[in-house]
Amino acid sequence: MDSERLVELLEQVRQKQVSVTQAVLRLRHLPYEDLGFAKIDHHRALRQGFPEVIMGQGKQAKEIAAIVRAMRRRNANILVTRVKGTVLVVCAGTSDIPVAEEAILTAQMMGNRVDRLYDVGVAGIHRLLDNRHRLDAAAVLVVVAGMEGALPSVVGGLVDKPVIAVPTSVGYGASFHGLAALLGMLNSCAAGVTVVNIDNGFGAGFAASLINRV
Amino acid sequence: MDSERLVELLEQVRQKQVSVTQAVLRLRHLPYEDLGFAKIDHHRALRQGFPEVIMGQGKQAKEIAAIVRAMRRRNANILVTRVKGTVLVVCAGTSDIPVAEEAILTAQMMGNRVDRLYDVGVAGIHRLLDNRHRLDAAAVLVVVAGMEGALPSVVGGLVDKPVIAVPTSVGYGASFHGLAALLGMLNSCAAGVTVVNIDNGFGAGFAASLINRV
Amino acid sequence: MDSERLVELLEQVRQKQVSVTQAVLRLRHLPYEDLGFAKIDHHRALRQGFPEVIMGQGKQAKEIAAIVRAMRRRNANILVTRVKGTVLVVCAGTSDIPVAEEAILTAQMMGNRVDRLYDVGVAGIHRLLDNRHRLDAAAVLVVVAGMEGALPSVVGGLVDKPVIAVPTSVGYGASFHGLAALLGMLNSCAAGVTVVNIDNGFGAGFAASLINRV
Amino acid sequence: MDSERLVELLEQVRQKQVSVTQAVLRLRHLPYEDLGFAKIDHHRALRQGFPEVIMGQGKQAKEIAAIVRAMRRRNANILVTRVKGTVLVVCAGTSDIPVAEEAILTAQMMGNRVDRLYDVGVAGIHRLLDNRHRLDAAAVLVVVAGMEGALPSVVGGLVDKPVIAVPTSVGYGASFHGLAALLGMLNSCAAGVTVVNIDNGFGAGFAASLINRV
Amino acid sequence: MDSERLVELLEQVRQKQVSVTQAVLRLRHLPYEDLGFAKIDHHRALRQGFPEVIMGQGKQAKEIAAIVRAMRRRNANILVTRVKGTVLVVCAGTSDIPVAEEAILTAQMMGNRVDRLYDVGVAGIHRLLDNRHRLDAAAVLVVVAGMEGALPSVVGGLVDKPVIAVPTSVGYGASFHGLAALLGMLNSCAAGVTVVNIDNGFGAGFAASLINRV
Amino acid sequence: MDSERLVELLEQVRQKQVSVTQAVLRLRHLPYEDLGFAKIDHHRALRQGFPEVIMGQGKQAKEIAAIVRAMRRRNANILVTRVKGTVLVVCAGTSDIPVAEEAILTAQMMGNRVDRLYDVGVAGIHRLLDNRHRLDAAAVLVVVAGMEGALPSVVGGLVDKPVIAVPTSVGYGASFHGLAALLGMLNSCAAGVTVVNIDNGFGAGFAASLINRV
């Protein structure tokens, strides 16, 4: 959008002719700046609550961290004001932790309070049941698991909160790089479980954050 | 749970020694009634906000409707008191409508206000864009699509709300009974989209309802 | 084997020149009777402890029952003398019951004591935990589950007995006719779980029986 | 073809007994030169409008560039005389650019005017719609996308020109190295979209050039 | 679009202030009429050159024929004026003919001259080579084949015209309902071959028609 | 469990008020020690007869050996007292040996007597038949095979003992990293064969040990 129109809009906000809500709505549909080769979608952060993520194969959790940290510097004062429910990130085995951390980092950067419950795989169900109060305390749950991907079903049966399942590529042989866990989660017998892509901790943290705002 | 303990708990509630919230929490973890052959999980409705669904191949939307309607009769006065945001169910083609209706029915029975936006597939993108205000007005979106399953990506890019994608088995040849749509949705380039099983309108409506309560 | 050699062997047994154990071993490797078109493997029952099963698509549990019942008539006095541990057949949902019954029937006909624990899917984990004493009492467990196939992992984590997992084709969409459950079970995070083919209740009951004799 | 027959044919052309069109047709079906081990198909350039491409795993875009540049040196004067419509190469994300560039290079070397429209993925649909005039101006479109591969459907719904879709192996997890994008494009709800192999920018550029000549 | 704007535009055309070309372009992006439940996209025929096709599983070639015939009645005078090159539809076996006929019908209804060359599968390569003049005479080729789907590669090597390959579900065993033919065509060693979905004769005819207009 | 309760239990054992069997049962369900980040499941060894295995991609047989050896140092006197039947590990080709050795090591560490029969693939069936007495002498059999995975079917037909089949990723081309062997074993025509994950020698040895205790 050209600067005149932007100034005009902001002035209307200042004059109380346009509410903040209306202003955000209007800004959300304004065009992006054309920089020639790559088009930076400056308003995506407004539309989706988070700046555009440049997808790349082999992108690591620490790279995401770097991006997110940089973003926080600019917007820190916005984030601290938010008060929301807790996002609980549950994870089955220690091999699943990197994906869980990616989800946590993303949710934290988007202003959520985050709790973690690790190493509570279904083959030792007591460990999960002993932490039932933490499941109950959460507003949204992200459940990360590889191998057979059974943990989201058990968690989903214990809570009445949204559960986002993240299959990981942990496993070998017939796990087929996360396919077994993915199919398991899509077929969860616990109603209300939704699924993101294999190893997509970022997507799970992002979705949890959108839900936490509802 | 045996009846003494239940009476005791309810009495405590009545005497204000236990809050309703605490009571619900405690009830949620109590055991089920053992009826011999099949175990009816009376408390699942409390734990998950919806009674246990008996999974069966070939279960039709109208059967779900019957079940849900029966449940409503008993609980109608609970449901009417809820005020929540709107669940918008968007669907790509007319062949996807039965799955969309299953989601709508489920969400309605769980006390949500529901809006529908049909026949706005990506090959005619104007129809979707013309309804942008309805996308903005929703608290949670369920997006139902078959064939290439592209609609959730487009919708997810336009809103900053949770989007639940439902692949349908509509299509032929290399759609492989919904696999193409499922993979498309799992790989959505719009962050924050989560996915349920193929044709699982019920699961999407259920998850949307859990989210709408957060 | 021609009758002379058989008579000779049996006489040696009678004369105590050959022990019963040796006789069984020798008989186990003797040839079958050639009936022209189809070769009836009369000794397979000895070699494998159960007569040859003629594989046919669409073979139903009740047909298996008929076959097994016919066999019992001839061998009843053998079976009743066996005293073994209990085979516990656990099953996740009511849709899985036909496959579970096929396993039970097979195990019973092979002389095992059988116990059943039904409708204890992982989305309602309390129902399973409340029956822990029955899990502990079993010598061998057969666990039948469709959808995500998570039950064997939970059961396998609670017991130190052999667990045979049977995936069923129950489910829809991305269950791909039992593939999701099969992969889930092969990737079980509980060590010691072994798996048979989709819907193969017969094979599970058979294997459980072989194990129960060890 | 032996040289006598070639000289004879060219002489007939020179004497106007054979038209240039007829001569090209006849030459197109003449045999190749047998060099012993590898058979160089000298006439393929005539038959297909481009010299034979030696398929090799791991062939890079810059190798194709080298080959094509070498060819241009010999045929430059032919190419400059061609006047055709524009081939527009559209691409979803920055990771898809190498494949898009392979298509562009191929189309350029075959004498086409080429325009590019990059980074217009479906999650930011405004960027695409703001360039609608460039879509309308093209004679043929090549649309390159990874992940869910939804862009060709949207583009195909906006134009009445041939659209060649190129799935890329960009993505991770359940993208299965381009399979998700490939299936998405084959199931496109926009009629008239055709598809080439994963990452096959060369094939798309080649096909676009053949179409541009029709 | 509301009627005032339409009248205004048409008047401008009548007054020669706006060319017909400009008018078509403008109309192409105008909105559709909202009929309540289903949205009829009246302008899609202009945007894509063919009215919207309502995708349905089990839609038969004769239903397509009925739709197309009905459309022709209204637009016959438009179609007859078009003069284009010939679309040649080639098909491998007699079992592939229904799909080929769907392509032919679609191309004819969109105003193309169509030629057919049937039963020229690669196991009898002479039959194809004897019709080389018909291959050369075509402007665009649609090649329909099941089983191993090899015909498009051979045809693509003989011509320098666009070739649209249509895999059919003809075959059995490891043809996997057209998957073998689909993969074969995507991996064609003849550059310039593009592919549509399995059994999608309509899509091939549509794409051929778009190409024939370029 | 806190130490008081443990002391109390042990004292009861010492006073003969609680049998050893009861004590083991009770201990088996006691909670784990919470160490903060990772939860060490001290009682899993009791529940499952083997300490918790931390799943990691790329874990080698020799790492398993190191873990198991360390465990043996602490528990040596327990293991030597066990007297069980023999676990026979059979393997098809020399390439399958590492997986077979993983099974052997696991079974040995859990106190089993182990015998090995190597390089007896089905293409040289005499080698297997010449060792029939060793098959007969075993209490449980683990059969390891790659490529077509046919060996368990043949072995399963020769014995009336439990057979655990382990597919290996040995092979190339259409073996698809063990998938061919896995499917072959799941479809075994010999009843009573159960299957573990591809290359999962550890799981097979573990299951064999559980069976050997029955």
Next chain:
Amino acid sequence: MDSERLVELLEQVRQKQVSVTQAVLRLRHLPYEDLGFAKIDHHRALRQGFPEVIMGQGKQAKEIAAIVRAMRRRNANILVTRVKGTVLVVCAGTSDIPVAEEAILTAQMMGNRVDRLYDVGVAGIHRLLDNRHRLDAAAVLVVVAGMEGALPSVVGGLVDKPVIAVPTSVGYGASFHGLAALLGMLNSCAAGVTVVNIDNGFGAGFAASLINRV
């Protein structure tokens, strides 16, 4: 070919100017008769030794029988003169017999002596070994098996003759309609085994006949 050229050729044969071998070779490459719609390839029988087979889904063994019987009436005197080695058709289970019979019928009609060995699956390996003399007596072997498809490997290890493996769709669950057997056969550890499509008894009989003529 027009009749003059045919008469001329036959006359040359009669005058001994052209040998029968040369005549057959020449006829083999002559064109087919063009009947308009479908092209009957009259010479295919000469080129391939069997008239063209019109592929159709759902073609039954008895239809093949009818076709072949009709052909035999015309060519009986040719067939009886052939003396070749024996084609042995081996089959694993009784469910595989229809496919085996299709192979036998085809081989017989092409003038081969055929022997059959049925119901010798690998789970009862003695039955196969007792018929070793029949395996040795054959010139070519066709081995038909469903489920895990292990029989060709065992047979291939016992003989030094060409073995053609035919996977059948017999089985259930993870046999995936013959895929397990197909992969098993392609990965056979017995060198020299070649494979045809699932249930393709005709193709196996045809190939066996071509081999038997070498």
Next chain:
Amino acid sequence: MDSERLVELLEQVRQKQVSVTQAVLRLRHLPYEDLGFAKIDHHRALRQGFPEVIMGQGKQAKEIAAIVRAMRRRNANILVTRVKGTVLVVCAGTSDIPVAEEAILTAQMMGNRVDRLYDVGVAGIHRLLDNRHRLDAAAVLVVVAGMEGALPSVVGGLVDKPVIAVPTSVGYGASFHGLAALLGMLNSCAAGVTVVNIDNGFGAGFAASLINRV
């Protein structure tokens, strides 16, 4: 076999009481020498006409060559005496040559005359047709092709000899490491084509040699 029995047999041969043919037959079924760890199957060369091949992932053509060359030194005088028909190895592209050479080397070492016809892929069908006389001259054909794997169908339609198809892993994207070529060949429309595993030149050469002896 113990040496007495061997000497006895050879003496009988020398005394003409046993023919050479009978002797070979008898030797073929004698046991192997047990060397402890690995069992060397000395008689496999007699049973299968080639010594046992130790399967290993990553085994290269030159390793096979070394093995085969070593074997030839010992048996050279046997091989030179054989006179058989020609094995023609045909290959589609230059990338397929290593696999073709593996087939050639194997066939040569087993005493066959071999001819090669390279770089005759179906996209340049003239090159193949120009060599029709070489196709006709062969007794057995091995056809090696990657990508869509169409060459065996075309060759199979031109000859009445056994054709062994070898899919190669050459290609990219949706070739899925040779799967596309494998499926194409299994679905060949030319009757009489049989298939070996992906890249299995050794197996094809071996099978061709067995056929050439019939």
